[in-house]
Amino acid sequence: MRSNPPVLSTPDTVPDPYRWLERNDSPRSARWLAERDAEFRAAAAAWPLRHALAADIRSLLSATQWSPPVRRGGLLFATRRDGGDEHPRLVAVDPSGRERVLFDPAAHDPSGATTLDAWEPSPDGRLVAVQTSSGGVERGALRVLSTATGEDVEPAVTGVRYAHVAWLPARCGPAFYFVRRDDTDGRRGVWLHRVGGGADTLVHPCHAARTVPGVRLRRDRWLLVTESHGTGHSNDLWLADLAASPPEAPLLRPVHVGRDIESEADVGPDGLLYLRTTHGAPLRRVCAADPAAPTPEHWREAVPEDPEAPLDGFAVAGTAEAVRVVCSRIRLGISELRVHSPGGARPARAVPLPGEGMVTQVTAEPDGTVHFCYADVATPLTVFEYRLDGVPEPWPPSAAPAPRRPRIERRALECVSSDGVRVPVTLFAAPGAPPGPTVLHVYGGFGRPRQFGFSATVLAWLRAGxxxxxxxVRGGGDLGRAWHLAGAGRHKVRAVRDLVAAADFLVAAGECAREELCLSGGSTGGLLVLAAVARRPDLCGAVIASAPLADMVRFQKLGLGSMWTREFGTVADPDDFAALLDYSPYHRVLRSSPAPYPAVLLTGFDGDTRTDAAHPRKMCAALLERATGPAPVLLRYERGVGHGPRAVTRAIELAADAHAFAAAQTGLSPTRRTSAGAAPTAREMR
Structure with missing residues (x-):
């Protein structure tokens, strides 16, 4: 007897009983969300550490925080947020030190829903372009303000999302290049905007689908245009000399197009093109080239690759006669900063840092001054000013020193994943804190290395004991490109297995009991923690999944998912689809037998245009259907915010709720706080 061939599932035949929750505006979804809101509020009211954590987080955020300054036309531009402020405000400081507020999101919108997403002053300092958005959608308006008055000088450019802005030199009149990243109106690419000058001019349409454009102008002459290919480690790069072609029609010459290369370019004071690149160096190196012959065949190495530490950022400083390349590298979450002479003419010099932490936003001013930001687990983000022959000094010099923070111990550990690969694990604790309630965090996506900067939430958790x-895990960028690709696409399940191995390791090593372990991740990290407990419901006592991906069969149809096929694969490919369906948390839970899952807290934001709040809504419904036992399944759902920045008070409430949930589920109580983990006393502060 002939048997019937098996029926193979396809994206259209996979059961999806909660697809109706993809619409949050239907009466049925509204009733369902109201029920979840009531459940969450009732549960949260009983969490003992909720108010204490919120108060401690707010206290830890009380220090004034600046962005690195930008000098234009005799003025200094920066953002500043003082303790108690809901948002950073953009200020201009004149040579006498007088500070003037140019844009304050809280004054512009007292509701707190508007955020300042980006800003860039003109070369003469008379104008500044600011991008704002509201409700968390990260898609808003690009406005031009007068530095003298703070008022708009023309109608805003609308429909932009994190638009790069590159001002033309003052001799070209008030004008700038900007980018449109969205496909919604078919105008994705680089545009020229003349302030008060009518319609914008498209100077570079995006050449391929699902690419992200970028633009920079260096040394008032060299136009750099990029197209990043989704989330892969490659981009295309073009260069134009505005001294030889008009701004409306720049002659863009390919540097590298259609090649498996990722580069970020700058032009040094010597007129050479410098590139931080993966070409010939998976962990990145810096190469230099003559702009007249910019293709990779003509590059020469300026700073070699370090085979153990990815090159994260760079800036070209110094003079035409003495160029220096300042490079930041990440060694398993810890940054280091070094000054190199191109080609190794002089030994590299380490820049002293305040501790073991994170260096970001390395920039060089035309006068050779370098600025960078530093933070570590116990030290808030601080701007430093560095002159190449000196010692980094906190900026601004008048800023009050931050209060001394308690000492936090860091241990570098290692676990073995299911396929024998050794996976690094970093563990933080206050001195003397005994084994016990532990949050295990993961991201593991898009090749991003995990950096250990300041988090008031993490520090409050550590201070509570x-x-x-x-x-x-694989999929992140902690050990370079190969580490990312080993956990991307059809191999994403390796990142899930790495996380499972890390959780089992912490329990086996006696760092915590199984019920004292809480997995935590946001966005892609949220996907991994949900996928881990979908495979192993006994893995831990609690899970926090913030704005997660969860439905990997329909992720391309939700939020920005169509941009992420290089990271996760596509359901249009049968092999990719099989891999996606295998680890998709939503589907794995639905096709599994009912089980006693750990306590789960999902967070969702109705303005989220990245991962889309349909993911946590559908995942919550699936868990409520399949979970047995007393552990709660909760959805904390917010309106008027999205995936990105928000008002400080709302950020504190979110962080306190999430970690109070973790405390309640893992047994962290007010009586556990150790003297080493407690906030410094008045005597210790002196």
Missing amino acids: GRYAVAH
């Missing part, structure tokens, strides 16, 4: 661990 908890422990905090990070699993450097």
